[in-house]
Amino acid sequence: MSEIRIENVTKRFGKFLAVNDISLTVADREFMVLLGPSGCGKTTLLRAIAGLGMADEGRISIGGRDVTYLPARERGISMVFQSYAIFPHMNVFDNIAFGLKMQKLDKAEIENRVRRAAGLLHIEGMLDRFPSKMSGGQRQRVAVARAIAMQSQVLLMDEPLSNLDALLRLEMRAELKRLLAELGATTIYVTHDQIEAMSMGDRIAVMRDGIIEQVDFPTTVYDHPANQFIGGFIGTPPMNFLTGQVQRQGGRTVVRIGDFSLTCSPAMAPILSAYDGKPILAGIRAENMETRASPAEDALRATVLVVEPLGSQNLLTVAFGGHRIKVSTHPSFQTHADAEVWLRFPTDNIRWIDPETKRALYPK
Structure with missing residues (x-):
């Protein structure tokens, strides 16, 4: 031993x-x-x-x-x-x-x-x-x-x-x-x-x-x-972090990022409800977002700044509402600088972080 x-x-x-x-x-x-x-x-x-x-x-x-x-x-x-x-x-x-x-x-x-x-x-x-x-x-x-x-x-x-x-x-x-x-x-x-x-x-x-x-x-x-x-x-590219505010909308707990509302999973709703009216950080990895070339329900519009073809993936740098993040797409996804894309954030892939302690929040 x-x-x-x-x-x-x-x-x-x-x-x-x-x-x-x-x-x-x-x-x-x-x-x-x-x-x-x-x-x-x-x-x-x-x-x-x-x-x-x-x-x-x-x-x-x-x-x-x-x-x-x-x-x-x-x-x-x-x-x-x-x-x-x-x-x-x-x-x-x-x-x-x-x-x-x-x-x-x-x-x-x-x-x-x-x-x-x-x-x-x-x-x-x-x-x-x-x-x-x-x-x-x-x-x-x-x-x-x-x-x-x-x-x-x-x-x-x-x-x-x-x-x-x-x-x-x-x-x-x-x-x-x-x-x-x-x-x-x-x-x-x-x-x-x-x-x-x-x-x-x-x-x-x-x-x-x-x-x-x-x-x-x-x-x-x-x-x-x-x-x-x-x-x-950890991660290449590293996790993206977005600053939002927790709010109640129609009986649901959401996070407002500019004009866009991110919903949270049912397991996280009780935890985020304690932050009602307060800022929160949303962390999401580049490969965990859905990217579309046309408008879609519950999708956020962003502008492409840079396209990096990496063979197995395309790495996009996109901007919206004062945020700049990295998004990974399939190599067949066709876009270019200055184009518009729409991003969807699956709720299970978002990691919520307390902006003061910097600790991640998880259900017990």
Whole structure:
């Protein structure tokens, strides 16, 4: 068992609070992603787990063993760094074998582990090659193979793909996900790339300003963000936000956005009724709106500003009533700049947000 428990961990650098009273449990063999913008504390938290930067407060346990004050070498973890951290004067074999030699394993065991790790990363034909003769993607595979060869129950990865080009990142994401599922190691993966987080993680912990804002499955974080920050941070393009006012019309609770009324779902009506006469934020994703080329009932008229053909979709920037939002349409939808389109907002796809607390409102 290699469950990781983080309990009320705090880390300061002088007066700066980098990690603020964080608690998180990563289940045995789970792939947990720490996601957030630069400076949010995700790497600092990872280093505290690894023993590379001791926590000022709190407790960290791995597999039921308290490791809070243990040095990194005694925590039973392997780590992959953003900068690869492979030795330029060693060939691939010796780079992968480095940690095993430090443990003084016998030569046969080292040989077996190195060749198995190299085979999993498809670099078995490069064991005699030096890093200077390898591409960035190949060097990254060496760094991952070195961590795998240690056969640790916990694997910590700090933005390992950020130095690769877009196509290589796509390939390595799939390779890593397959590999880690096969190994069954408990993994914590740090990234600022939401596509990596969504596509790879079993769960995502979204961080900001040293705290965890939400921990959940990728689809839940995407479809039901806990607050406006998460809705705006996750998604390409990010969630659209419209400012409206809650009103009662004909016995129904609606939200007025300019001259247009948005209805709410029956489940949300009791919650929004408490905001009667007050402002509210409506969040909706680009792909969750229905777009029409001609007027339709309960549809809002908008003007197209920009059309971006992306192959699998057209991304429109449209404007109405002082708002400017992104709308995704099928590639066959024909329109152009300055054209008029009509948007329909399915009530189940709208996320309502308190404009003061920025917290999303959901039925209990």
